[in-house]
Structures are given as C-alpha cells and as structure tokens.
Amino acid sequence: MEIITAVKGFKDILPEETEKWRFVENVAREVFSRFGFREIRLPVLEKTDLFKRGIGESTDIVEKEMYTFLDRGDEYLTLRPEATASVIRAYLEHSLHNAQAVTRLFTIGPMFRRERPQKGRFRQFHQIDAELLGLDDPRADAEIILMLMHFLDRVGLKKVSLELNSLGCSSCRPAFRNVITEFLQGKEAGLCDDCKRRLGTNPLRVFDCKSKECQEIIRGAPHLGDFLCGDCREHFGKVTSALEEFAIPYTVNPGMVRGLDYYTKTTFEVTTEHLGSQNAVVGGGRYDRLVQELGGPDIPGIGFAVGFERLLALLEVPESASAPPPDIFLASLGEQARNLAFTLCNQWRLKGIYAEQEFSSKSLKSQMKKAGRLNCSYTLILGDREIEERKVELRDMKTGTQQTVSLDDLDQHILNLIKER
RNA sequence: GUGGGUGUAGCUCAAAUGGUCAGAGUGCCGGGUUGUGGCCCCGGAGGUUGAGGGUUCAAGUCCCUUCACUCACCCCA
Numbered sequence: 001m002e003i004i005t006a007v008k009g010f011k012d013i014l015p016e017e018t019e020k021w022r023f024v025e026n027v028a029r030e031v032f033s034r035f036g037f038r039e040i041r042l043p044v045l046e047k048t049d050l051f052k053r054g055i056g057e058s059t060d061i062v063e064k065e066m067y068t069f070l071d072r073g074d075e076y077l078t079l080r081p082e083a084t085a086s087v088i089r090a091y092l093e094h095s096l097h098n099a100q101a102v103t104r105l106f107t108i109g110p111m112f113r114r115e116r117p118q119k120g121r122f123r124q125f126h127q128i129d130a131e132l133l134g135l136d137d138p139r140a141d142a143e144i145i146l147m148l149m150h151f152l153d154r155v156g157l158k159k160v161s162l163e164l165n166s167l168g169c170s171s172c173r174p175a176f177r178n179v180i181t182e183f184l185q186g187k188e189a190g191l192c193d194d195c196k197r198r199l200g201t202n203p204l205r206v207f208d209c210k211s212k213e214c215q216e217i218i219r220g221a222p223h224l225g226d227f228l229c230g231d232c233r234e235h236f237g238k239v240t241s242a243l244e245e246f247a248i249p250y251t252v253n254p255g256m257v258r259g260l261d262y263y264t265k266t267t268f269e270v271t272t273e274h275l276g277s278q279n280a281v282v283g284g285g286r287y288d289r290l291v292q293e294l295g296g297p298d299i300p301g302i303g304f305a306v307g308f309e310r311l312l313a314l315l316e317v318p319e320s321a322s323a324p325p326p327d328i329f330l331a332s333l334g335e336q337a338r339n340l341a342f343t344l345c346n347q348w349r350l351k352g353i354y355a356e357q358e359f360s361s362k363s364l365k366s367q368m369k370k371a372g373r374l375n376c377s378y379t380l381i382l383g384d385r386e387i388e389e390r391k392v393e394l395r396d397m398k399t400g401t402q403q404t405v406s407l408d409d410l411d412q413h414i415l416n417l418i419k420e421r
Numbered sequence: 422g423u424g425g426g427u428g429u430a431g432c433u434c435a436a437a438u439g440g441u442c443a444g445a446g447u448g449c450c451g452g453g454u455u456g457u458g459g460c461c462c463c464g465g466a467g468g469u470u471g472a473g474g475g476u477u478c479a480a481g482u483c484c485c486u487u488c489a490c491u492c493a494c495c496c497c498a
Contacts, residue, residue: 002472005489060496064422082498111498116422118492127498194495205496258497269498280498307498333456364456372458383456397458 009115009123015323020312025108027155028128028306035147037104037130042086044110048076053293054085056261058201065113079112082260083129084287084303085294091133092296102134108308120278126308133291136300138235141266141286142242148282148304149248152270156315160281163253163269165224166236170264170289172229176222177203183221190217207255223254232265239266258283262290266302275310282306322375327418329371330357333364333383340382347411353418371397378417 006012013021029039048068055062067079080086087105090096096103108128117123132144145162152160167173180203188196192211199206206218228236243250250268258267267285275281284304291299328348332341338361345357356374358367364381371379381393392410395402405413 008489065496113497115496116494117490118494121497125498129498260497277493278497283498305498310498331457363451365454365458366451368456368458370458379458381457385456393457395457400458402457 007123009117011122011124017312020315021308024128024155024308024311024315028106028108028151031147031151031154032106032130035104035143037106037132037147040087040090040105040107042080042083042090042107042109044080044112045077046080046086046089048078050085050089050294051078051081054088054262054290055082059261061113061260065115067112067114081113082111083107083109083127083305084131084262084290087129087131087303088133088291088294088296088301091131092291092294097134097291097297097299100134102132104130104132106130118278119276120307120310120313122309128306128308128311129303131301131303133301134299135302136288138238138266139242141235141239141302142246144284144302144304145239145243145268146246146248148270148284148306151306152282152311155311157281157311158316159274160270160272160314162248162250163256163271164236164240164250165253165256165267166228166232166265167257167263167267167285168224168228168232168265172227172232173224173264176224176227179222179227180204180206184217187217190214202257204257208257218255225252225254235265258285262287262293264288268304272314274314278310280307281310281314324354325375325377326354326356327376328353328355328378328380328414329367329374329376330355330380330382331364331367331371332358333361333381333385334387335361336384336387337382340387341380344380344410348414351415353414378414380414 032039048066051066052062057063061081066081068076069078071077087107091103091105106129108126110124110126112124114123115121130144130147132140149162168176181199184191184199184203184206188199191199191206191214192209195206195209195211195214198209204224206214207221209215209218225233240250240252253269256267256269258269263285265286265288268283269280270282271279272281273279282304284302286300286302288300291297291301330341330345332338338357338359341357345355348355356371356376358370362370364383368379375397377397379395379397381395386392387407390407391404392407393402394405394413
C-alpha cells in the first residue's frame with residue numbers, strides 16, 4: 001500500500017529545523033514587546049467575506065488563491081491568506097479600540113494561498129505580522145519600520161534593502177490612476193500581454209513589470225510622487241526624515257505598487273537578491289481606510305508581514321541542530337538490570353535530568369557505542385553482577401574514567417553530579 | 422493556470438552509443454574485544470531504478486501516458 005504524503009505546497013518542519021524557528025520567534029517576541037506590541041493568536045479559518053472586503057475583490061489573492069469551501073452548505077469559509085484582516089476583525093470584535101486609543105498587536109502563524117509552489121513560495125507558509133492601530137502620525141510609520149529593521153538585525157539578517165514608497169490617499173491616488181491610464185492608452189500595443197490586462201485592472205502595476213518593453217514605456221510616465229496631495233507629501237517626508245534620524249538606510253522606489261488594495265500612503269518592502277525570484281522578505285504599509293471598510297470606526301493603521309520561511313532561508317545557520325545530548329545513558333545487562341534501568345531512568349527524568357536507557361538486550365559494546373553517539377556526559381553500567389553486589393559502574397564519557405558507586409548512594413551522587421554542571 | 426528541468430538504497434550520487442548495471446560513499450545494524458564508546462578492520466540489512474504501458478532477443482538507459490518534486494512566469498511573504 002502506498003503511503004499518504006503531505007498536500008502539495010505544505011511542508012513538515014522537522015526537529016532539525018524547529019530550533020531555528022523558535023529562535024526567530026523568540027527574538028520577535030522580545031523585540032516587539034519592547035516596542036509595546038502584545039501577542040494575539042487568531043483562528044486560521046475566517047468567513048470568506050472578511051477577506052473579500054479586506055483585501056479587495058479584484059486582487060489575485062481573492063480571485064484565485066484562496067482556500068475557500070462551503071461549510072455544511074450554508075456558509076463560505078476561507079483559510080486565511082494573510083493576517084491583517086483577521087487582526088482587525090478581532091480588534092473590532094473585542095472592541096479593543098474602545099479600551100485604548102492606540103493598539104499594537106503581533107501574531108505569528110500559518111497563512112494559506114493556493115499558488116503554484118516554487119522557491120520561497122509555499123501553499124502553507126508562515127508570517128510574523130505586526131499591526132499598529134490608532135495612529136496616523138508619520139512617526140508611527142517610522143517607529144514600526146525601525147522596529148522591523150531592528151528585529152531583522154537582531155535575528156542576524158544581512159544584505160537586505162528597505163524600499164519605500166507612498167501610494168497616496170483616497171483623494172490623490174484615483175487622480176493619478178486616471179493620469180496613468182491616459183498615458184498608457186496610446187502605447188497599448190507595445191505592452192506585454194500581462195500589462196495589457198493590467199491596464200484594465202490595476203494600471204499602476206505596469207510600473208512593476210519586469211519586461212524590458214514595458215519598462216521602456218513606463219520610464220517616460222509621470223510619477224505618483226508628483227501627484228501626491230500636500231498631506232501625503234508631507235507625511236512621506238516626515239517618515240523618511242524620522243528614519244534618517246535613526247540612520248536607517250532606505251531607497252525610495254516609486255515603482256513599488258503593492259498587491260493588496262487596502263494600502264494608502266506609506267508602503268515598504270524589505271528585499272534581497274538571494275531568494276531567487278521571490279525577493280520580498282517583508283511587505284507592509286499603511287491602511288487608513290481598512291478598519292472602516294471592515295465595518296469599524298475611522299481608525300488608521302499600519303503594519304507589516306515577515307515571510308518566515310524566506311527569512312530563515314537567508315539566515316546563515318548552515319548546520320542543522322542535532323538532538324540535545326542526554327546527561328546520562330543507562331546501559332544494562334540482563335533482565336533484572338533492565339528493570340532497574342527503567343526505574344532509575346524515569347525517576348531521574350522526573351527530577352529534571354535528561355536520561356536515556358536501552359530497552360533491548362544489546363551487547364554492552366553496542367550500548368556504549370550508542371551512548372557515545374548520543375554524546376551523553378555519563379554512562380551508567382548496570383548488570384546483574386552489579387546488582388548482586390549493590391553497586392554500579394559510572395563512566396565519564398568525556399575523560400573515559402570510571403568509578404564504582406554504591407546503589408544506595410547512586411541517586412544522590414547522580415543528582416549532585418549533574419545539577420552541579 | 423502556463424512553460425522548462427529532474428525522478429536509481431534512509432541521505433548524497435555512479436552506471437558511453439540500449440547488452441552481468443543494479444553500484445559507491447555515508448548512515449543504520451552486527452562482529453573483531455566471552456561485560457566497556459570515539460579511530461581502524463570485516464560483515465549484514467535496505468532498491469520490482471516514481472508508477473503504468475509500448476518498442477526490442479534485451480530497457481534506469483528509447484517512446485507514450487501519468488504522478489511527484491523542482492525552477493520560472495503570473496502574483497506575493
């Protein structure tokens with residue numbers, strides 16, 4: 001019979017890797033909490049409408065990437081493709097905005113998108129997500145970016161670049177969209193097939209296109225930056241100068257157009273050249289209309305999402321973590337000895353010692369070999385011979401020296417020996 | 422959804438033009454030491470060469486189909 005394998009694009013995280021995961025999570029929790037962010041844990045399943053309204057009906061995510069199903073024939077549910085909509089849903093559902101004017105939340109967990117898997121892209125992937133709600137101050141933008149860059153630094157990430165842009169607000173972006181549409185109208189024939197399609201859906205995306213022809217055409221286009229309203233222009237200026245105060249290097253990328261509909265004003269990405277074509281490690285931005293779109297009051301917000309797997313792929317931790325070595329290995333010869341080993345081994349575990357034992361009746365040589373391979377500090381040798389004499393052999397695996405310990409003193413002896421280290 | 426690449430032992434990989442080609446290294450288990458690890462030596466287990474079909478006297482090797490993995494496009498973390 002064939003074994004059942006994991007679903008395409010869904011990965012197991014094996015014991016060799018979980019230590020790296022915990023390391024990154026712990027750094028995130030430590031850094032974020034110092035900036036006043038508190039952890040929130042959310043369900044992975046939400047009502048489909050949450051994402052339709054939050055992310056935007058015409059985005060690729062909602063149109064073709066969501067895992068959606070009809071639950072018991074009466075309600076559409078979706079495995080979350082991103083966290084922000086869920087965070088805001090919980091924020092509104094529990095009236096967190098009434099409890100305090102400013103709310104800072106972060107969450108770590110799996111997201112689901114039904115795309116074709118490739119390097120750095122999976123159907124289940126993980127994000128570290130932070131959201132700052134209730135501030136439209138540009139210093140809040142700078143603060144959350146500062147926190148992000150500090151986190152990346154603390155986790156050991158090198159050679160990344162921070163790209164910034166402003167997408168304008170509801171008063172200046174629509175106007176620019178018209179300008180671009182007009183600009184591209186006569187040049188349609190020169191665009192790639194994808195961009196011809198984009199012309200109708202999201203003309204700003206042509207800025208992002210990798211094809212040379214499109215880049216050539218768009219080079220002469222007007223920039224969004226020149227069409228920002230006074231408020232947006234001033235906001236962006238304050239964000240960049242605050243970043244400069246903390247010496248955070250950034251580049252302004254006027255072509256950066258993010259794929260989720262809800263972004264306004266400041267958007268940012270952290271990118272790298274070492275991830276193949278999935279170069280974005282972090283994506284984020286301001287969303288001043290989203291809370292309202294989801295039925296809440298007029299509350300501004302800004303947040304980011306770190307791609308966990310992409311971040312891990314960039315960290316220089318080549319060797320996989322091996323299993324932690326036991327404090328002591330119990331080698332036993334004879335059935336009586338194995339019974340004693342079982343008892344001692346588990347008693348010590350209950351007292352906080354990591355002990356291992358051999359269950360099967362292997363030769364002492366092979367048990368010693370195993371103890372050596374496990375890299376444990378001590379090996380206790382107990383055979384029926386020792387039990388008769390009420391004493392056992394304790395071998396220090398580092399030095400190779402061995403001593404005889406009375407069974408009556410054994411427990412205390414071991415506890416002292418191992419607790420002292 | 423579209424295109425390319427790859428599928429041989431747990432892992433990393435060999436097997437010219439189809440003809441002892443089913444192997445090596447590593448890992449695992451055991452022995453060399455009648456009760457003592459690491460080094461060394463020896464041995465063993467483990468594969469219907471992803472699956473199915475076809476061509477042929479003969480197929481990991483050629484053809485078709487299918488599945489899986491992978492990279493890229495689209496898009497994004």
